[in-house]
Amino acid sequence: MRNAKIAGMGFFVPENIVTNDDLAQMMETNDAWIQERTGIQERRWVIPGEDTTSGMGVKAAKMAIENANIDTQDIDFIIFATLSPDYYFPGPGVQVQEALGLDTIGALDVRNQCSGFVYALSVADQFIKTGMYNNILVIGSELHSGGLEKTTRGRGVSVIFGDGAGAAVVTPSDYSSGILSTHLHSEGAHAKELALIGPATNRWVDEIIKDGDPDDLSYYPHMNGNYVFKHAVTRFPQVIMEALTQNGYKPEDIDLLVPHQANLRIAQFIQRTMKLKDDQVYNNIMRYGNTTAASIPIALSEALQEGKVKKGDLVCLAAFGSGFTWASALIRW
C-alpha cells in the first residue's frame, strides 16, 4: 500500500484585526483578562459581507495548490472541515468544486469542529493509501465572528474565536516519508458542553421565534469553559502519546508539535506535561484566536513559511474540541 504526504499548504486570514481593546468597547472585558486566560492578543474578524467560509477556504486552497506545485485541474477530491458553513445545507465542499472550476469531482464535508482538520486529513490519508484518489484538497475554514454574542453575556465565548482558513494538498508519497498514522476519538456524552444547539432539527427557527425567550441562548455557541479545559489537557497528551507509541517514538523525538490553537494555556499545559522544549511546539493563537478547524492548517502553513519544519522532521498534529472529539496525526515530513 502506498503512503500519503502533505505536498503543499496554504492559508488565508481576513485583513480586519480585532484587538482585545476593540472587544472592550463592545463588552465588559479587558486585555489583561483575555491575555492571562487565553494568551490571545488579537484575532481576525471578517467585515460583514466581505467574505464567507467557503470563500476563505478557496483562497487558502489556491495557495496550497500553488505551494504543492500542481495544476488546479489535478485535484481529484475535496474534503472540507468546518462548523460554520455558509449554508445549513449543502456543505461548502461543493462551493469549492464550483469556485475552482473542477469538473464534477467528489466533495465531502466533515463536521468535527476543532478536530475537523485532523479528521479530514485522516480521510484523505485513507483515500490516497487505497489508490482511490491522487491529489486531495483538504480545507479547514471558519467564519465565527458573525455568530458570536458580542455582549458581556457572551464574553466567555466571543473573545476566544477568530475567522480564517487553511488548506493542504495530500498526494502519494514514498514509504520513507508522509503521514505515519492518524488517531481519531469521540465522546458524545459531553456534546452539549461546547455546542451550538439551534437552529437545527432539535430546535427549529420557528420554535425559537415563537418562544421569543430573551434568555434562550440556543442560537449562540455555548461553552462550559472550565469543563472543556479539564478534558482538553487530558486528551491532548493521550492522543499525542498514542501516535508516538504506535510508531515507536518518544516525546523528545518530536521536531514540531502543532496543537489545535484552542487556548495558549492549554498548549503550555501540554508542553509542560510532555516535557517538550519551546522550539518543539508551535503557537500562533496570540494573533488569530481560536479558528477551530482552520487553526492547525494556518499554524502549520506559518511554521513552514518560517522554516520551522524541514524535510525529514517528525511533525505531530493534535486537536481537541466540541463533541468532544480529539485526534492526532504523526507525519515524517
Ligand code: COA
Ligand atoms: N472578560 C472578563 N471577564 C470574563 C470574561 C471576559 N472575556 N469571560 C468570563 N469572565 C468572568 C466570568 O464572568 C467570571 O466572573 P465571576 O467570577 O464574577 O463569575 C470570571 O471571569 C471567571 O470565569 P471562568 O469562566 O471561570 O473563567 P476561566 O478561568 O474558566 O476562563 C476560559 C474562561 C474560557 C478562558 C477557560 O475556561 C478556557 O480557556 N477554557 C477552555 C476553552 C477552550 O479552549 N475552548 C476551545 C476548545 S476547542
